[in-house]
Amino acid sequence: xxxxxxxxxxxxxxxxxxxxxxxxxxxxxxxxxxxxxxxxxxxxxxxxxxxxxxxxxxxxxxxxxxxxxxxxxxxxxxxxxxxxxxxxxxxxxxxxxxxxxxxxxxxxxxxxxxxxxxxxxxxxxxxxxxxxxxxxxxxxxxxxxxxxxxxxxxxxxxxxxxxxxxxxxxxxxxxxxxxxxxxxxxxxxxxxxxxxxxxxxxxxxxxxxxxxxxxxxxxxxxxxxxxxxxxxxxxxxxxxxxxxxxxxxxxxxxxxxxxxxxxxxxxxxxxxxxxxxxxxxxxxxxxxxxxxxxxxxxxxxxxxxxxxxxxxxxxxxxxxxxxxxxxxxxxxxxxxxxxxx
Numbered sequence: 568x569x570x571x572x573x574x575x576x577x578x579x580x581x582x583x584x585x586x587x588x589x590x591x592x593x594x595x596x597x598x599x600x601x602x603x604x605x606x607x608x609x610x611x612x613x614x615x616x617x618x619x620x621x622x623x624x625x626x627x628x629x630x631x632x633x634x635x636x637x638x639x640x641x642x643x644x645x646x647x648x649x650x651x652x653x654x655x656x657x658x659x660x661x662x663x664x665x666x667x668x669x670x671x672x673x674x675x676x677x678x679x680x681x682x683x684x685x686x687x688x689x690x691x692x693x694x695x696x697x698x699x700x701x702x703x704x705x706x707x708x709x710x711x712x713x714x715x716x717x718x719x720x721x722x723x724x725x726x727x728x729x730x731x732x733x734x735x736x737x738x739x740x741x742x743x744x745x746x747x748x749x750x751x752x753x754x755x756x757x758x759x760x761x762x763x764x765x766x767x768x769x770x771x772x773x774x775x776x777x778x779x780x781x782x783x784x785x786x787x788x789x790x791x792x793x794x795x796x797x798x799x800x801x802x803x804x805x806x807x808x809x810x811x812x813x814x815x816x817x818x819x820x821x822x823x824x825x826x827x828x829x830x831x832x833x834x835x836x837x838x839x840x841x842x843x844x845x846x847x848x849x850x851x852x853x854x855x856x857x858x859x860x861x862x863x864x865x866x867x868x869x870x871x872x873x874x875x876x877x878x879x880x881x882x883x884x885x886x887x888x889x890x891x892x893x894x895x896x897x898x899x900x901x902x903x904x905x906x907x908x
Contacts, residue, residue, distance in 0.1 A: 598779040601625055605632045606745055607642070608769035612752065614761055615779035627755060635748045638663045639740045641687065642697045651729050652687070652737050659727045667740050667747055667857065668723055674743075674861040675718040678877060682865035683836035685721065687739030688712045690834055693841045696739065709839040716836055746771045746812050746860025753856075765806075770813055773856050774806035789813060789850055789887070801889065802899070806852070812859035814867045815848030815889075833867040846871060847897070850887040851878075852905070858884070878902045 601612045601621045605628065612624065638661050639648045650658050660668070674682045689712050691698040720732030729738075745768055752766045753773040763776030765785050774785040784805035804811065814833065834841045849866035853859035862884060866874045871890065878886040885905040890898045 601628070603628070605629075605768055606635070606640075606748060608745075610766075610768040612756075612764065612766050613778075614756065614764035616759070616761055619759060619761070628752060631751050631755065632748065634661075635663065635744065635751070639667060639744045641739055641741070648738050648740060651731075654731075654734055656730055657728060660723075660729060663747070663751070665723070665727060667744055668729070670743060670747075670857055670861065671740070672718065674858070674865065677881065678862075678865040678869065679873075680718070680837060681835070681869045681873075682742070682861055683716065683718050684738055684740050684742060685716050685718055685736050686834050686836045687737035688716060688735065689836075689839050689841070690739055691737070693834065695834075695841075713839045716839070742864040743857050743861040745769055746810070746856035746858070749773050749810070749856040771856050771860055772806065772811045773809075774811070775808055777807065787811065789848070789889075790815075801897075802887065804850075804852075804887075810853050810856035810859045811850060812853075812856060812863040813848055813850040814860075814863040833864065835868045844868070844871070845891045846874075847889045847891055849874070849889075852885040854883055862886070875900070875902070 598613045598615045599619075599621065600614075601624050603610055603625060610628065612628070636643050637646050640646045641648055641652070643649060647658055647660055647664055651660075671682070671684050675684075687696060689709070690696040692704050692708070692712055715733035715735045715737075717732075717736075720736055721738075722730040722732075724730060749766050749768050749771050750773060752768075753764070753775065756764050756766070757775070761775070763779050765775070765778070766773045767787075772787060774787075777783060778785050784807050786803055786805050789802045789804065833843075844867070846867055849863050851859045851863040851866065853862065862878075862881075866878075866886060866888065869877070871888070874886070874888075878884050879902060884902075886902045887905055888900040890900055892898055
């Protein structure tokens with residue numbers, strides 16, 4: 568999702584709720600859980616290791632998140648990405664920025680440009696980013712912003728610096744940096760020889776091994792997009808050694824003051840439009856959370872038939888869409904290999 572490093576009280580409510588469902592399997596161990604705030608939202612880590620106390624893990628998570636923020640948060644004025652957005656072409660990026668940049672290039676190419684982290688200027692203009700949005704976005708202003716939007720206008724040099732084809736080009740890694748942070752925390756847990764854990768930040772998840780509590784697969788639930796005040800789930804998914812990310816437009820939106828149309832945070836980088844499609848949410852299962860996060864974002868703006876073709880072509884990905892039909896009914900669509908209940 569495009570907004571991940573925002574004020575929790577103003578914008579964020581999880582699209583996926585981590586839920587540990589009751590199971591008739593005998594309990595092996597009571598898992599430990601660490602919870603807190605990170606990247607403008609909440610995080611939760613469940614694991615079983617009596618030698619790893621919660622304080623040590625919390626400090627490690629804080630350290631990882633600080634590194635992520637300093638590298639890629641557009642909400643941190645002196646972060647690397649903020650400096651690059653202001654025109655610093657000599658800054659040598661760190662390994663985290665490079666990994667995210669290279670993955671963004673890969674997903675941009677495979678989605679035919681529907682995933683594009685240079686859409687940041689448009690995100691800001693619609694009022695969904697860290698900078699003040701315009702009260703209205705005319706076609707002329709939108710075309711002007713599109714002129715310096717486009718991943719093909721960026722270049723990573725051998726010296727690990729980022730060059731921009733237009734000085735006003737604005738990077739926004741919010742669509743995959745949160746997933747990457749989940750991956751980094753998961754890798755830290757693996758370095759401690761943990762083989763069973765679940766890491767979740769703002770609904771983006773990595774599940775490793777089996778749940779120590781049930782002895783079965785980790786289970787998570789996806790929100791019903793038609794729910795109102797009471798939280799309801801539309802699907803339960805079982806995960807093992809996989810990552811899951813969901814993107815959706817049914818909560819995070821604004822009303823255009825001029826047209827009265829609903830504006831959403833998933834901006835189409837080809838047209839500059841922020842109008843919702845018939846896809847209410849898209850969930851992606853992938854080998855790592857950064858990929859899941861990026862592709863879930865892309866599926867929200869791609870034409871639905873194109874997105875289905877993409878997922879069927881990518882053998883390491885599976886997807887689950889919630890679609891609103893012309894009659895207003897809700898339809899669930901899954902990729903051919905999606906058998907996760």
